[in-house]
Amino acid sequence: MAYIDSGNMPWQPNFSLSVEGEDITDIVRENLVNLTLKDHGAGSKKSDEITFSVVSATLKLPAKGVKISVALGFGGELVNKGTFVVDARSSGQASGGQRIVEITARAFSKTNERGHSTLQSQKTRSFSDITLGDFMLTVASEHGLTARVDSRLVNVPVVHIDQLGESDMNLVTRIAGECGAVSKITHDYWVLSPRDSDTTVSGNPLPVRTLTPDLCEQWRYHDNSDHPDVSAKGSGTMIIPYIDSADGGKQKMLTVGSGEPVFHYPTPQPSLKDAQYVAGGSTKHVEKKLRGMSLTLTGTPALMGMTAEGKITTEGFGRVEDRDWKISRVEFRLQSKGLIISVELE
Secondary structure, eight states, rough: OOOOOOOOOTSSEEEEETTEEEEOOOHHTTTTTEEEEEEEETTTTTOOEEEEEESSSOEEEEEEEEEEEEEETTTTTTEEHHHHEEEEEEEEOOOSSOOOEEEEESSOOOSTSSSSSGGOOOHHHHEEEEEHHHHHHHHHHTOOOEEETTTTTOOOOEEEEEEEEEHHOOOOHHHHHHHTTEEEEEEEEEEEEEESBOOTSSSOOOEEEEOOGGEEEEEEEEETTTTTTTSSSSSSSEEEEEGGGGGTTEEEEEEEESSSEOOOOOOOBHHHHHHHHHHHHHHHHHHHHHHEEEEEEEGGGGGGOOOTTTTTEESSSOTTSSSSSEEEEEEEEETTTEEEEEEEEE
């Protein structure tokens, strides 16, 4: 069985792991088989997670619900990747009869042990005449999370929201989509930000990284023209019902785009303005999904700061392929052959 060569020399990939503040790096380093960190973009239903496997006769399986902090990088230059809740653990016999332990921890965990199991519980209730910021503050606090809402969204008015047998996770995802925003639970925060934001929630500009073919082990570009694109003439239609209070409360329809396919939005909006807001958010979401790139990169210190929702510019791939992108998913894999980074762009 091949173990990972890591350490403090500048050219060596390196990591640190701690469980509830107790450093276990040296224990894990000796016989580490693999370590994978997955960072999903906001709006994804998947949680960020870290998984690692280590051959050890003595390493104790951590209790479910305990927190693991991880950093990745090269030599002594490590980038903090956050804190994760242990969600799964296993042990067994590896080749040669040794004991192997595998641990998976997630940014939000469905386990009852100090996790966020209540996020999936269905509720029936309503919210009226509040701001998006207050709505997020209420929902996040019910799960022991801190709401972090972008300043451009915090004062957006919420006229009325019905939650009918719906989980809070699904509710926030739905409302975010209607507002042209994305939500993500990560490391004790519930973040809400504009889908096309060029800044962090705190208002700092997102760094832009340039990727070129010489950095790639392999890459692929795709353009899924079968997706409806209501932003292009004749490429799809979206119909959104809304209530016109100036015309006796009649239900009317806002039509965006033209041609087939035709998509009927299921929930009537309280006003034309709200319907237009939904249309803008849905259009941006569809545009993002029309085309994308996937790249596999050899890890370098300069690439360790990449995160989902970060900005990328591709150069030297081709006239169509070269453009500005946002990272929808990034995966760091520490293996016996080195540190590999997989990036999905949209």
